[in-house]
Amino acid sequence: MSKIISAFLLSTIIITQPTFAQKNTKQDILLANIDKTVKPSEDFFLYANGGWIKRTPIPAAESGWGIGNLVQDDIYNKLKKINETAVKTKATKGSTTQKIGSFWRSGMNVKAIEKAGLTPLAVDLNKIDAITSADDVINVGSEFQTKGIGCLFVTYVAQDDKNSEEIAVQFAQGGLGLPNRDYYFNTDERTLKVKAAYKKYLLKTFINLRNATPQKDVEDLFALETAMANASRKLADLRDPYKNYNKMSMAQLNALAPNINWSLHTKIAGTNKVDSVIVGQPEFYTTLSSLLKNTAISVWKNYLKIKLVYASAPYLDTKTFNDRFEYRKTLTGASAPQVRWKRVLDSEEDAIGEALGQLFVKEYFNQTAKKRYDDIVENIRDAYKERITKLSWMGDDTKLKAYEKLASISKKVGFPDKWKDFSSLEVNDGPWVLNVQKANAWWHNYETNKLGKPVDRTEWSMTPQTYNAYYNPSNNEIVLPAGIFAVPGFKDAELDDALVYGYAAASTIGHEITHGFDDQGRQYDAKGNLTDWWSAKDGEEFSARAKMIIKQFNEFIPVDTLHINGEATQGENIADLGGILLGIDAFKKTEAYKQNKNIAGFTQMQRYFLGYALGWMYATRNETLANRVMTDVHSPAKERVNGPFVNVPEFYDAFGIKKGDKMYREENLRVNIW
Ligand SMILES: [Zn+2]
Structure with a gap:
């Protein structure tokens, strides 16, 4: 979740076990x-x-x-072995072992997760219910962003492309429900299937949330997202680093997207002490600004609700999980959900992966x-x-x-010389979804704290x-x-x-x-x-x-x-x-x-x-x-x-x-x- 800027990931190599059993000699x-x-x-x-x-x-x-x-x-x-050992250890509160053990318990506690249903989200849902203005949308949406609930747009802190010695606040297009803009406009059979499954997901979720007019809400929300998609660049158009680099003052940002309350947003994001920002796709922000003004607040509230439930579903009860999974099937083809313990490890990896890594390299x-x-x-x-x-x-x-x-x-090979310090992150035995939110907020603070400081190139x-x-x-x-x-x-x-x-x-x-x-x-x-x-x-x-x-x-x-x-x-x-x-x-x-x-x-x-x-x-x-x-x-x-x-x-x-x-x-x- 720490944002890697222009990192060109690949996955590669390594060897497999021969799947047929070899008794004494390994076949080539x-x-x-x-x-x-x-x-x-x-x-x-x-x-x-x-x-x-x-x-x-x-x-x-x-x-x-x-x-x-x-x-x-x-x-x-x-990693499972490391977790199971942590659970059995009587660890000091705040120690890495306690955090790993607690995280594992919160994710594996099926009974508590089923019983809770959507209640761990009650505080956030209430905040959405209380929204009455465009500023409120920015207020709640910006707080969601800090907790890892993607919505409205993408913002992060990273090295300035033109001055690698400096950390800058950056803004990019984002906030869609489908994987990218093409899914809203392509008309091939497979894309139409994905689109239909997504709308079905929206409908089920609005019904679960007891919306009075769920079908209409789906259509309104989809129209809003389509307008955002229409203002988003295509995959290939994101490649040119010059065209996707637009440095501007806060005054220019305000002029570009006047209906977004930027001082409110940057205050919540903790990025308010800078005098300039880098905007990847300015036209997206201009459109978002008009949409904020011209779309009914009730539609924005539904938009934020869907973002909250969708991002949280992997850590919630079976019904909420499965509704999302049914839609995801059209994108992955997987017919069964991943086993729980692997899902817990995935989320733990995002939250405190380097703490796990420290134990991992020591042993392996x-x-x-x-x-x-x-x-x-x-x-x-x-x-x-x-x-x-x-x-x-x-x-x-x-x-x-x-x-x-x-x-x-x-070159960095193997593991870092210096490990991240997670001592200020609190992890407890549950709910799992709130451990995830807290970890995301920790990472958000960790990143924004880099502003105004020298770049740490050992990271x-x-x-x-x-x-x-x-x-x-x-x-x-x-x-x-x-x-x-x-x-x-x-x-x-x-x-x-x-x-x-x-x-x-x-x-x-x-x-x-x-x-x-x-x-x-x-x-x-x-x-x-x-x-x-x-x-x-x-x-x-x-x-x-x-x-x-x-x-x-x-x-x-x-x-x-x-x-x-x-x-x-x-x-x-x-x-x-x-x-x-x-x-x-x-x-x-x-x-x-x-x-x-x-x-x-x-x-x-x-x-x-x-x-x-x-x-x-x-x-x-x-x-x-x-x-x-x-x-x-x-x-x-x-x-x-x-x-x-x-x-x-x-x-x-x-x-x-x-x-x-x-x-x-x-x-x-x-x-x-x-
Ligand atoms: Zn690559």
């Missing part, structure tokens, strides 16, 4: 996952992962299932693995420098700046137990949590270099470093400031190459008739391709590659590509695929393998790809950026 994992009925030249993703996908059903509670879930399951079990993180991946980061950095040197399309002046930026990228925006990684352009850093090094079923030392260079060096480390030089990252300099360090000609050369990757990915159709949004996903696709090329260069310098021994019948380079594909071994439900294509800046798993591979010469050699094969692209259509 790459060999075990292959589908021999598919040719690598036809569909490499299915060739590499199809065997595993065929024999592994997606669990009912999941929207998809794959390598990341297997790793996450292992992390869940480790291995220094030898840390060293292995620390070294790989440096090998990838060296490989990148060599690649830049060889680039024919980039001029010498730009190259010098690129070297400087590359050398300045800092982590992910917990160590997270199965993910990110590049943060304002700090020019890559962050690789310990979670991505967890290997269920295999010890790190059991994994050969070819495999590790494919799935870790390429798909995580090379990927994240390339984000520093993708369509967005390249616009930030070595110090993390949004500034143009490119010569005009080199900038044009880059954009021409990026256009080719946009076109290439636009052609993929992962589900129904939905094409990948090549423009919105270009940064991730550039990072995938860059990561694979850097991984190859670094791998070629290893002893393993030079000795060139076959393992399980594969050459070293074949294992490299199979290792990369293993990082994307997922089966995904169609509902989730459609949702991702519309809202996610990452391409689906299959295209994250097949998409970049068609551009890589070593891939053609390793698997004998020939003209006429599906994985073949004419040389002039292959993308070549880094």
